[in-house]
Amino acid sequence: MFGFTQQKTITDEVKIDELLSRGIENVFPNKEFVKAKMMRGERVTLYLGVDPTGPTLHMGHVIPLLKMAKFQELGHQIILLMGDFTAMIGDPTDKTSARKKLSSEEVMANLKEYKNQASKYISFSGSNKALFKFNSEWLGEMGFADVLDLASNMTVGQMMERDMFENRSKEGKPIYIHEFMYPLMQGYDSVAMNVDGEIGGNDQTFNMLVGRDLLKTLKNKEKFVIACKLLVDPTGKKMGKTENNMVSLDQTPEDMFGKIMSWGDELIIPALELITTIPSSQINKIKNSILVGGNPKEFKLVLAREIVATYHGEGEAKKAEEAFENTFSKGGVPENIEEISIEGSGLVEELIKKEIVSSKTEWRRLLQDGAVTSVENGEKIKDESFIKEGVYRIGKKRFIKIK
């Protein structure tokens, strides 16, 4: 628990500079503070907090994870913190999930997957292994008095500085008391672990700074905060779980590849910078190529290949790319198709059961729109009664095999 064994850190200035600037939105108190610390050869402890609210991590998590990996490479102590306590109460920042409380079984199931997924980027073994912690360890122990004590460190005014709260207040939307508690709980994580720094998405800046304030007040420690840029879609919205462009880490290589290919062209450069480790010099070359009229598709393929390869491995990435080219560029058929038997309950019922279509009405509309095509002869099927054995394509991405 006490780090008496002094781990050596790497003080390569070029690497440290890259680490503190690429894909970084903000550093508190400032970049120089952190740089000086690292150049002195201090081994810093920093953490990334994740709330296990969903069953899987997604691309948004990869950005800080890659940063953490770099810190680990340089010999620093990294901690992946699971906000299991917060998750069980329900995350209020997301209105739709506000009421959703996760059971501890669900959380535990999610957690296992998270660690597994994160291990593709950071290492939980070896001489400088990443730590895996849970904030229920300390938050679960706190009584009401402790909570009040903690809360006495913040004012309502300070809380209202947070854009989300301010906006909601302006719009006349409700803010619940427990929502105020979230930044505090998150902030207390820093105190409990006594870290030197924290890393997270730019959307977490406020919460991370609360932790900075608390650490200063309670332990007189200057915590640094690294806020990573967010991967935003063309309209400037965060790539959220609600958006269909979200790539989660539990997807098959093929799905992951396809999803990335459906990202807008504007996302290519930011994504290369944020979620790959392709050298900046090469990214600049790509940027120039696009500017002089290069086909963005080519570079999007590079991006997709790189991301899939990092997670699933080179071999899988290559296969995914081939499948993509085959299916979409050449109009072929993917290998694994859902097999439907018309025996028994009937075709539509089977399609609904397998969640290929959501209702009979949708199926009727698809037929009307000419979305159903026989792969064998390329004929459009407008009438269900024409469907016999064989392979059919519904729209662009749905395929069924009737037997």
Next chain:
RNA sequence: GCGUCGGUGGUAGAGUGGUCAAUUACAACAGACUGUAAAUCUGUCGGCUUCGGCCUACGAAGGUUCAAAUCCUUCCCGACGCACCA
């Protein structure tokens, strides 16, 4: 506690007795086109249907009416103002 305003489809947000399964935008889905599942354009976008319609939905429950998302009553929830204040 009193008062005012508000709660609408995946989201945002119109609609204030019939023409409302509900304008519009975003998302989604499909078609055309292409450089890709990009972009753009077009169409669709509660469910069921023998394509005539039928059923379910505008916070909840009742009520008025030939007819209610729209009016009334009660309740629940929120915002704001006033009162109260350990």
